[in-house]
Amino acid sequence: MIDDRFVTLAHGNGGRFMRALIDEVFARHLANPDLDVYADAVPLTLPAGDVLITTDGFTVQPLEFPGGDIGSLAVHGTVNDLAVAGAKPVYLTLNAFIEEGFEFARLDRIVASLARAAGESGVRVVAGDVKVVARGEGGGLYLATTGIGVRRPDLHLGLDRIGKGDAVLVSGPVGDHGTAVLLAREAFGLRGELASDAASVLPLTEALLDLPGLRFMRDPTRGGLVTVMHEIAAACAASVVLDETAVPVRLPVRGVCEMLGYDPLYLACEGRVVAVVAAGDAPDALARWRALPAGEAAAVIGRIGQGVAGQVLLTTEIGGERVLEELEDDPLPRIC
Amino acid sequence: MIDDRFVTLAHGNGGRFMRALIDEVFARHLANPDLDVYADAVPLTLPAGDVLITTDGFTVQPLEFPGGDIGSLAVHGTVNDLAVAGAKPVYLTLNAFIEEGFEFARLDRIVASLARAAGESGVRVVAGDVKVVARGEGGGLYLATTGIGVRRPDLHLGLDRIGKGDAVLVSGPVGDHGTAVLLAREAFGLRGELASDAASVLPLTEALLDLPGLRFMRDPTRGGLVTVMHEIAAACAASVVLDETAVPVRLPVRGVCEMLGYDPLYLACEGRVVAVVAAGDAPDALARWRALPAGEAAAVIGRIGQGVAGQVLLTTEIGGERVLEELEDDPLPRIC
Numbered sequence: 001m002i003d004d005r006f007v008t009l010a011h012g013n014g015g016r017f018m019r020a021l022i023d024e025v026f027a028r029h030l031a032n033p034d035l036d037v038y039a040d041a042v043p044l045t046l047p048a049g050d051v052l053i054t055t056d057g058f059t060v061q062p063l064e065f066p067g068g069d070i071g072s073l074a075v076h077g078t079v080n081d082l083a084v085a086g087a088k089p090v091y092l093t094l095n096a097f098i099e100e101g102f103e104f105a106r107l108d109r110i111v112a113s114l115a116r117a118a119g120e121s122g123v124r125v126v127a128g129d130v131k132v133v134a135r136g137e138g139g140g141l142y143l144a145t146t147g148i149g150v151r152r153p154d155l156h157l158g159l160d161r162i163g164k165g166d167a168v169l170v171s172g173p174v175g176d177h178g179t180a181v182l183l184a185r186e187a188f189g190l191r192g193e194l195a196s197d198a199a200s201v202l203p204l205t206e207a208l209l210d211l212p213g214l215r216f217m218r219d220p221t222r223g224g225l226v227t228v229m230h231e232i233a234a235a236c237a238a239s240v241v242l243d244e245t246a247v248p249v250r251l252p253v254r255g256v257c258e259m260l261g262y263d264p265l266y267l268a269c270e271g272r273v274v275a276v277v278a279a280g281d282a283p284d285a286l287a288r289w290r291a292l293p294a295g296e297a298a299a300v301i302g303r304i305g306q307g308v309a310g311q312v313l314l315t316t317e318i319g320g321e322r323v324l325e326e327l328e329d330d331p332l333p334r335i336c
Numbered sequence: 337m338i339d340d341r342f343v344t345l346a347h348g349n350g351g352r353f354m355r356a357l358i359d360e361v362f363a364r365h366l367a368n369p370d371l372d373v374y375a376d377a378v379p380l381t382l383p384a385g386d387v388l389i390t391t392d393g394f395t396v397q398p399l400e401f402p403g404g405d406i407g408s409l410a411v412h413g414t415v416n417d418l419a420v421a422g423a424k425p426v427y428l429t430l431n432a433f434i435e436e437g438f439e440f441a442r443l444d445r446i447v448a449s450l451a452r453a454a455g456e457s458g459v460r461v462v463a464g465d466v467k468v469v470a471r472g473e474g475g476g477l478y479l480a481t482t483g484i485g486v487r488r489p490d491l492h493l494g495l496d497r498i499g500k501g502d503a504v505l506v507s508g509p510v511g512d513h514g515t516a517v518l519l520a521r522e523a524f525g526l527r528g529e530l531a532s533d534a535a536s537v538l539p540l541t542e543a544l545l546d547l548p549g550l551r552f553m554r555d556p557t558r559g560g561l562v563t564v565m566h567e568i569a570a571a572c573a574a575s576v577v578l579d580e581t582a583v584p585v586r587l588p589v590r591g592v593c594e595m596l597g598y599d600p601l602y603l604a605c606e607g608r609v610v611a612v613v614a615a616g617d618a619p620d621a622l623a624r625w626r627a628l629p630a631g632e633a634a635a636v637i638g639r640i641g642q643g644v645a646g647q648v649l650l651t652t653e654i655g656g657e658r659v660l661e662e663l664e665d666d667p668l669p670r671i672c
């Protein structure tokens with residue numbers, strides 16, 4: 001480790017201190033045969049198939065929370081965007097914006113967690129960049145990751161493949177990540193048992209890839225389940241009807257949400273997948289997910305309906321129907 | 337444009353406002369056939385050759401300065417990292433971290449500039465992500481770009497190819513970017529004619545690619561020319577000897593640096609290339625650069641020497657020799 005306990009502006013200036021920061025924190029944890037921290041650009045060895053790219057920024061507060069931290073989240077978030085597109089994630093790049101005064105021990109812990117998540121997800125960090133911003137001009141640490149993955153060329157998934165009557169599935173309980181981060185914020189003065197669901201969804205997405213009726217997958221992050229439903233309803237000019245009793249929500253999540261006035265259907269997940277499949281394939285899809293540890297609580301939660309185009313409806317426990325509006329105000333900023 | 341004049345936290349929450357921000361600012365300027373703002377991951381069509389990746393973060397202050405802004409810089413910085421590696425840049429991804437309260441008109445101006453720079457550099461922005469952070473936890477706007485380029489498979493450039501006796505060239509005057517950003521900071525109460533050299537260096541790098549004696553190229557950004565020389569000296573276990581009278585520095589840059597106590601050899605360029613070539617190829621390399629508008633002031637500035645390994649020396653105007661130390665303290669933070 002570097003002598004000083006805290007990151008200074010000099011650690012971002014391109015000189016000796018920056019090299020030490022990169023060598024002793026980033027390269028130490030992220031070392032792999034493809035990472036060359038002194039190259040301007042790094043060659044990629046890509047398996048056969050279509051090459052996909054995605055990118056995501058991370059500003060979660062607090063930086064560490066039950067079930068994860070900004071480091072593991074920055075891996076899982078980007079890995080999952082590739083996974084739901086049907087790709088196998090292969091490479092990541094990493095940007096860090098560190099606020100002056102950030103504790104080295106904490107940075108080290110977060111980068112170690114990031115490296116662990118990358119290893120578990122089968123991706124290599126091959127390029128990175130570090131900037132240090134002045135005290136009071138950052139939130140401690142912001143990360144951005146860009147992911148490269150490879151997809152079978154004959155795989156066609158997309159919003160345009162969805163049709164009326166198709167079934168909507170979710171791989172597990174919704175709202176865990178949002179609620180866990182919420183409880184981790186000191187401002188609420190609460191402590192709970194709840195952990196984020198943050199994880200790679202690759203086992204879940206790969207389980208469905210050879211299902212002929214698989215139309216579309218997405219991970220319900222910012223804006224939660226309802227936001228994905230609105231994206232589907234808008235793109236397909238159809239309605240989406242969700243069954244309230246079918247949507248899995250953990251009891252403690254429901255409890256915290258009721259107490260604080262949040263709706264778990266709008267809270268972020270970081271380890272769940274929503275899939276749309278042909279109605280006839282729904283039982284098979286469900287069985288495949290339930291056979292996986294991460295999919296034990298998977299459920300068919302709704303269908304693409306015949307109603308007003310763009311509308312998302314919830315059939316309630318008591319048999320009624322209510323419109324789920326698109327998110328406007330931010331219920332919970334800085335969730336990822 | 338969106339009704340409100342300023343970005344709010346709701347513009348980062350994944351819902352309707354975020355979609356409007358992405359559609360009306362980012363997608364409007366960056367539209368191209370490969371950009372799909374609703375996809376989790378985007379397929380790339382890659383020309384034949386080795387695929388290279390690079391990533392860079394941008395935190396320059398002020399966000400707009402003579403000769404550029406954080407938007408164009410975010411394109412040029414990443415394009416240039418690919419170019420000096422001998423690649424042709426093809427795709428970019430973009431991350432924006434916007435501080436709550438940022439003016440839409442300014443964001444629009446910066447994204448328009450980014451789009452213009454991408455067009456001029458021949459790259460397409462294919463994926464992006466926007467996060468909004470709370471007031472007081474950002475510097476207005478931070479960007480990160482990741483670039484994908486393609487390189488001729490038989491091209492081998494690298495620090496390991498450099499040998500004693502090789503010549504060191506620079507494509508133009510050094511320190512322009514650093515000085516221009518410095519003067520643009522109100523804190524100094526100065527106004528100058530100086531503009532940043534920020535630009536794509538692709539024409540300069542492509543001009544040398546078929547030169548058999550081309551060993552290595554790098555753009556001297558953070559830490560300036562001397563920092564690149566230290567990277568070379570450290571990697572090659574050789575000394576680097578620069579000729580003070582040969583290094584091009586504009587007169588106003590020299591003047592400002594003398595007045596404020598900076599050394600232009602340590603200040604960032606954003607549109608220059610340092611090349612190391614076999615001594616016998618130096619005249620050819622120089623002629624090729626001088627034939628280009630961006631290379632008119634190119635010069636052979638030094639050589640790989642026989643001296644103490646890792647040392648960077650400057651032979652001075654009066655015939656002396658002094659050691660150029662590696663950068664320690666940050667002479668000018670937030671330069672890119």
